[in-house]
Amino acid sequence: MFVNREEIPVYPVYRDPVHDFGFFRYDPGAIKFLKYDEILLAPEAASVGLEIRVVGNDSGEKVSILAGTLARLDREAPYYKKDGYNDFNTFYMQAASGTKGGSSGSPVVDCQGRAVALNAGSKSSSASAFFLPLERVVRALNLIRDSWDGFGTKPESVYIPRGTLQATFQHKGFEETRRLGLRNETEQMVRVVSPAGETGMLVVDSVPEGPAHKHLEPGDVLIRINEEVVTQFLRLETLLDDSVGREIDLEIERGGVPLTVKLQVKDLHSITPNHFLEVSGAVIHPLSYQQARNFRFKCGLVYVAEAGYMLSRASVPRHAIIKKLAGEDIANLDDLIAVLSKLARGSRVPLEYVRYTDRHRNKSVLVTIDQHEWYAPPQLYTRNDATGLWTAKPAIPPESPFLASAHQANHVDTNSNSVPSLSESSPMDLKCQYDSENLADGCIKMQTDDEIVVDGSHSSEDSLVEKKRRRVDEEIATEGTLPSYGDLEDVKGGVLRHSSNGEGSDLARTISSNASLAEQVIEPALVMFEVHVPPVCMLDGVHSQHFFGTGVVIHHSDCLGLVAVDRNTVAVSISDIMLSFAAYPIEIPGEVVFLHPVHNFALVAYDPSALGAGASVVRAAKLLPEPALRRGDSVYLVGLSRSLQATSRKSIITNPCTAVNIGSADCPRYRAINMEVIELDTDFGSSFSGILTDEQGRVQALWASFSTQLKYGGSSSEDHQFVRGIPIYAISQVLEKIISGTQGPFRLINGMKRPMPFVRLLEVELYPTLLSKARSYGLSDNWVQALAKKDPVRRQVLRVKGCLAGSKAENLLEQGDMILAINKEPITCFLDIEKACQELDQSIGSDGVLNMTIFRQGKEIDLIVGTDVRNGNGTTRMVNWCGCIIQDPHSAVRALGFLPEEGHGVYVARWCHGSPVHRYGLYALQWIIEINGQPTPDLETFIQVVKGLEDGEFVRVRTVHLNGKPRVLTLKQDLHYWPTWELSFEPETATWRRRTIKALQSTTA
Secondary structure, X not given: OOOOOOOOOOEEEEEOOOOOOEEEEOOHHHOOOOOOOOOOEOHHHOOOOOEEEEEEOHHHOOOEEEEEEEEEEEEEOOOOOOOOOOOOOOEEEEEOOOOOOOOOOOEEEOOOOOEEEEEEEEOOOOOOEEEEOOHHHHHHHHHHHHHOOOOOOOOOOOOOOOEEXXXXXXXXXXXXXXXXXXXXXXXXXXXXXXXXXXXXXXXXXXXXXXXXXXXXOOOOEEEEEOOEEOOOHHHHHHHHHOOOOOEEEEEEEEOXXXXXXEEEOEEHHHHOOOXXXXXXXXXXXEOOHHHHHHHOOXXXXXEEEEOOOHHHHOOOOOOOEEEEEOOEEOOOHHHHHHHHOOOOOOOEEEEEEEEOOEEEEEEEEEEEOOOOOOOOOOXXXXXXXXXXXXXXXXXXXOOOHHHOOHHHHOOOOOOOOOOOEHHHOOHHHHOOOXXXXXXXXXXXXXXXXXXXXXXXXXXXOOOOOOOOOOOOOOOOOOOOOOOOOXXXXXXXXXXXXXXXXXXXXXXXXXXXXXXXXXXXXXXHHEEEEEEEOOHHHOOOOOOOOEEEEEEEEEEEOOOOEEEEEOOOOOOOOOOEEEEEEOOOOOEEEEEEEEEOOOOOOEEEEEOHHHHHHHHHOOOOOOEOOOOOOOOOOEEEEEEEOOOOOEEEEEEEEEEXXXXXXXXXXXXXXXXXXXXXXXXXOOOOOOOOOEEEEOOOOOEEEEEEEEEEEEEEOOOEEEEEEEEEEEEOHHHHHHHHHHHHOOOOOEEEEOOEEEEOOEEEEOOEEEEEEEHHHHHHOOOOHHHHHHHHHHOOOOOEEEXXXXXXXXXXXXXXXXXXXXXXXXXXXXXXXXXHHXXXXXXXXXXXXXXXXEEEEEEEOOEEEEEEEEOEEEEOOOOOEEEEEOOEEEEOOOHHHHOOOOOOOOOOOEEEEEEOOOOHHHHHOOXXXXXXXXXXXXEOOOHHHHHHHHHOOOOOOEEEEEEEEOOOOEEEEEEEOOOOOOOEEEEEEEOOOOEEEEEEEEOOOOOOO
16 A cells, blocks of 8 residues: 555565565555655665664555664564574664564665665563664565566566575674684784775684584584685674585684585575465465574474464464374374375364474374364465465365265265155164274273373272163153263162273273262263363354363163253364263263253253263262252252263252343353352352252252353453253253254254254343332332232242344343233242243244233233244354355344344454455454445345455445444455365264365466
């Protein structure tokens, strides 16, 4: 962008592999309204005491001009960071100009308007600024000019010779070189032949593996190159650049001993990566000379520049060097691609890596290949200097198992009539048939040195549990025959019987003899969750990428296993879940099958056959929804530690009906509303989740984690977690509907189509008010008495906090309304409203409305209010356009009570750094309601509109922020690096599918 705000595209022509400069080209004919002149480069004009001006965009301010005086011409190159870019083998200039970010690359001009240096860096603790000399810049520019026939025509690739010995030198004064062993006669000779004012010589600083490795050592003093005395960086680089591919003679002194070595000058461009692999968000390329120098590794090793999702999920950090994958040595990037092409989706393979901070020990982790299509297939990007672009091509052949769809990898034919539907099958047909090859192979978790092994090592005298098998009839006849919960009489008698199978007997958990009866019964049903959310699709305002928590098995049969867990552990359906069982040392994947839109729980399914012998050890807990817990009741709080050790304590219920009151987060995300939770008399369970049981181990509540934000000071806020009990009745109702095959949308679970239940809701956020307060608002004595008689414990009335935008209750109920009755029956708690909604589903011919009596501003009003039906899928579709994640507004956004009037619109959930939306300021927390004047009320319409947009086209976008502020902005679409694509869930295959909506055709380099 020029000073008159004209904006034109530029393309990189050259970037120096070592020094901090590069060149872009542009078309001068594209500038229509500005006359300008070039700045003359005059490196020879730089001198100490020269008055200079730094012209740039200091701190992002347009056209800042900072004054200064050149104080030094021989400062060592600034050191920026230990694991990033640093310049070397050059002097820098220094002046007290006080430059800041935004002015990097700005010309440093003298009083005649000539550029004598380039602004490169500064020191934040002082006003010092550091400038790059221009001698090497002028050389590169002259070579580029000479290689072009005419400026403005499409240039061919320009080669600028750059030589290296892969050694770093420092300029040391003569005083220090003498201490390093430089002989007096050598110093005198150097002083005689060097220019007047020479103050020192070049000394070897570091030598990573390369041409000079084992020939040069740190502390060697450089005397001559090809019989020419060299004391300056500029002359050193000139000789190296002119000798690429040839041998040179170096004369050095090492501790006073003169030595002569012959070294091959290597092409610096050959050890500067011009290609990289992108897989699952990770950027992997050959180790560059820059990082090889920082880390003291060999150039060309397989280097993780960005860990992305697949590698970070396995705790592989940035800057790691990959040594092995799936048991095969990885020496270069081609080796890595070859191994990846053999792996199938969902497979788990070992990976070995090393870090420069712990270079002498390899670390081993387990990498899981993405089961779903979160990311595009692996791409190999290559820099094209002729076009200035990075061009992509598929890195893996199309027939590779890596590219096979998830349902193909699992041998599920969705088009075949052999996939059974639950509603169409008899109970005997529900028994699943499994291929023995697909059982527990590859599912047992590999232990590493930093993981805890659960081995059940109690002695036989202390053990209360013998490993035997007992089959128990399931209460639900339509499912398989594995036990659903333990035999209480056996536990009381001192024997908890498991499978007599050899493997199961050896690996099953031995329960401590001092554990409570409830802990002994419930421990085989406890599960530890590890949840990862791909960064590329963080929907619904989810606030983290990694979650831990405890769940409980509520159903376990031949064909289906279900685990209940809180929604602060499983926040969104678009996630990868690994389940570790307390009863058996195994880790298997799970999939989200139900997210309750209001209550804080989710249901996750797993394949019992993946447990192998552990399938007979794991059992489902027995649920006890009735009677409801009351104040003073005794319960056992049972949870799991990270090491899968059960912990429990007997507690007393202090309040079984505390209303949850969680405010909206800065970035709207799921929050529990219209819920009553259970509080205990102790803070024992304040740091972990689990379950509440009675003395016999029957589950009465889920001890669940809740997420909220606490505000400190002015506007700053921090995420905060707390735990409370959720009565088990809501989970029990959903489970019954799933198992009984209620009417609902079908989805594939473990190779079987199952209907998932709908949930009918009054989409209104409510809060309780004491009857004493309600009386002050004018509520009549008759209603106060009627509500108190209905519920003498709570003695409250529910008031409207707000309606969810777009709900059927919107525009009917108002903030502050008191809900007195539904169908003339007094309403005192959230459960009363839920039951009224459930009765609508059970009644034949129901129109889905509630006859409500409310109290508003001193008057009793009868209203007919509609209810809404929601599924438990959560958000199942998103679009990535120009680098932002777009979805339909989720319930947490609608709970704010506002949607744009102009047909609502699609919601921007996230944005990516470096993308067009970042460049032009289209950030999250707003709706897009128009593109180029065309309304976008929903995702489907939005997709149809953006399909017609071309690469490089400026797009006019009309938005409305969450605070209601409208805005119009423009952005330039870049389909080369930021194609438009969507990710959607297919219930027929139970997989997330990625589909490209608009992109440029990939071209090979």
